[in-house]
Structure formats: C-alpha cells, structure tokens
Amino acid sequence: MKLFIDTAHIPDIEEIASWGIIEGATTNPTLLSREEGDPREILYRICEIVKGPVSAEVIALDAEGMVKEARELAAIHKNIVIKIPFTVDGLKAVRRLADEGIRTNVTLIFTPLQALLAAKAGAAFVSPFIGRLDDIATEGMKVVRDTMEIFMNYEVETELLVASVRHPMHVLEAAVAGADIATVPPKVLRQIVKHPLTDIGIERFLADWEKVKGGKAK
Numbered sequence: 001m002k003l004f005i006d007t008a009h010i011p012d013i014e015e016i017a018s019w020g021i022i023e024g025a026t027t028n029p030t031l032l033s034r035e036e037g038d039p040r041e042i043l044y045r046i047c048e049i050v051k052g053p054v055s056a057e058v059i060a061l062d063a064e065g066m067v068k069e070a071r072e073l074a075a076i077h078k079n080i081v082i083k084i085p086f087t088v089d090g091l092k093a094v095r096r097l098a099d100e101g102i103r104t105n106v107t108l109i110f111t112p113l114q115a116l117l118a119a120k121a122g123a124a125f126v127s128p129f130i131g132r133l134d135d136i137a138t139e140g141m142k143v144v145r146d147t148m149e150i151f152m153n154y155e156v157e158t159e160l161l162v163a164s165v166r167h168p169m170h171v172l173e174a175a176v177a178g179a180d181i182a183t184v185p186p187k188v189l190r191q192i193v194k195h196p197l198t199d200i201g202i203e204r205f206l207a208d209w210e211k212v213k214g215g216k217a218k
Contacts, residue, residue, distance in 0.1 A: 001175045004183035005050070006165070008032045008042055012186040017049050024052035026105070026127075026163065026183040028083065029059055040076055047077035053125075055105045057083035058093075066093035074102045081124060083107045086114050091121045098122025105161065112146040119151070119158035125181070130174075131164035140164070141173045148178045168192045 004024040005016055008031040016022055025046050032039040047054045054077070058069040066089065070082040081103045084090045094104045098121070105125035106118035110133060115126040128147060130140025147160055159180035165171060168191050174182040184192075 001179055002181045004181055006183040006185045008035050010045055013046055013049050016186055016189055022050050024054060025050045026055040028057045043076050043080065047079040052079060053081045054079050055081045055083045057107065061089065063089040063092035066090065067096050070097050070102055081105050086118060091117060094118065094121040094123050110143065112143055112150055115147045116150055119156050123158050125159045125161045127161045127163040129164035130162060130170060131166040141177060144174060144179055145177045
C-alpha cells in the first residue's frame, strides 16, 4: 500500500518526505487556506518535494467550471491530480478530463457504488472518507473492503485512496483490506512511528552499551 501525506504544510511535508516513505500528497481548499502564500506556489512546491501524485481540488460546482479550473490546476505541475467532488456534474467533468488525459481523484465517496460510478467515469483515484463515516456510526472500512472486492472482481484499474484517516488503526485496516493508497495526516504518521516498547528497547541497549564501555575503560 502506498502512503500519501494529507496536508499542505510545507515544513511537515519536507520533514516526513525525508523519511523515505511518502509517495504522493493530497490537499484541499481548507488545508491550503491555512497556509500563507499563493496556493498555486504551495502546490508546485509540494510537487517538487514528494515526486508523486499531488491532489488539488476544484471549487466550482458545475461541470464546465470544474473542467476550466482543472485545466488551470493541471498546468501547475505534471504531478497534479484534480480532486473532483462526487456529484452528477462531477462525473461529467471526470469523463471530459479523462478524455483530455487529465487525471482525477473523485473525493467525498461514501459508498462502494459511488466509487464504482466514479471509476466508470474515468477517475484515476477514488477517495472514500472513512473517518467521516465512523463519525456517524457507520463502519467506514466496510466501504473500503467492499469497493476493493468490486474493483478486483472486474479488474478495475482505478486506485482506491483511503481518506479521512483519523488514527493508526485506520492505516492498518486499509492495508489489510488491500487498499492501493492511504493518505495520512502528519500527526498520524508520527503516531505510527512511535511505540513505547521501541523507546524502552533503545534505552536498554544504550544502557547496556554504557556498561560495556565502562568495563573496558577499567
């Protein structure tokens, strides 16, 4: 499973990209609005850092407006993928953009059938929002499992990108379910790295080594 970073904050992206684990990034208007500077310049910088697909979202709600914005965003960098909301107009825009060779990531997916329709329209990625489903007492990961089964049954090439990740267990469950990608906030990536037993183990190794060094000094 590929890991994308879900943020527009350049310092976090630079730091976590240096770990060697990030293969793409996702942004949205909310994330970009929290950062200082021109959003287009921020998107370009992200593309130069992560060297993989970087999702940038349109804000238009009509198909014509989505296509126009998508063309402008796609011109920023070759790695830009256009996030399109799942609506009827969104599907129309996805088909037109696919025909033009512009990759799309259909966002705000909440059912396997929505994911299937987006894939049939030509989406390169579909993004089920599992955390938001959990928030309303619905099992978000079931959408991932069912969608993956459908895609495997029919050899659908669209990649499933698990979004709205809230904690490390979401990442684990996505990987077990066979998801293609999980896009993960920096906070959760840092949580995955940390484990108390790892810290304790390092402390013990260092303490034991100090004893060895002390014995040799005598």
